[in-house]
Amino acid sequence: QVHLVESGGGLVQPGDSLRLSCYASASLFSYTNMAWYRQAPGKQRELVAAINTAGTTTYADSTQGRFFISRDNAKRTVYLQINNLKSEDTARYYCNIHAAAQWDWGQGTQVTVSS
8 A cells, every 4th residue: 555645835925935745655656657636625636737757747737837846766755846826726735646546645735825
């Protein structure tokens, strides 16, 4: 069973930046396409960014240009750098495998953007 541990969230002001981290206990992490998702209150979980095993990244239209996903295979960790945070970025952020069949979700990390 793979365990996912997200961290790095917090209460920030509009325009601030954050770097989220997600550790995955998967021994085959380096062979796994990974992604970040978020879920705002009352909304469905949505994909915000993905990175494949070659390091190629893709982003949701709403996050393009402000969100940057990266990975460190040696640390089994995927990162999400979020710049110029906006109130609409307020959500709980999760990482998971980028595939139809996903691992059990971690607890996520809360990002709250408020002035």
